[in-house]
Amino acid sequence: MASSIPEGTTSPAGPETELGRIEHALVTGRLTTLTGTGGAGRTLLAIHAAGRVRSLYRDGVRWADLAPVHDDELLLATVSEAVGLDGRSRRGPVQALVEAVCEHLAEMHLLLVLDSCAQVRAGCAHLLGEILTTSPGLTVLATSGQPLGVRGEQCVGVPGPPGPRTAG
16 A cells, blocks of 8 residues: 655644544545644644545555645646656646546545645646546545635634733
């Protein structure tokens, strides 16, 4: 079973109950989005949640870091690479790339983590609308400041870090 989960260097940002909510969402739905403000710990929670559920997926967990991505073509190339699609399939018009990803994932049973979707939210929503329709064994865990707006999406709010304390 393959995995591409980044190493978690610290303990999860939230309590055990927060990880439990994420796990529950992953096993009861196909798209879970961790939402909240920057610095809330969404990525770290996603790392720990993915690690805890990886044994549920025959084809493992694939991680796509979207933080440096700012357009749909690069989004598709990044996701293609994360799921093991070879480079020849990552060239061409956007819709052809979407179709190649859908075809590749159609028979797989895996968890795909899309980390930092905010700057390509519309592209992620379009891609997920397609691949969740054609890939029945796919579950997606996304992190974004806001919901992606895809049908069936379950959002788990991640509270931000506590603000500075004031006297009084």
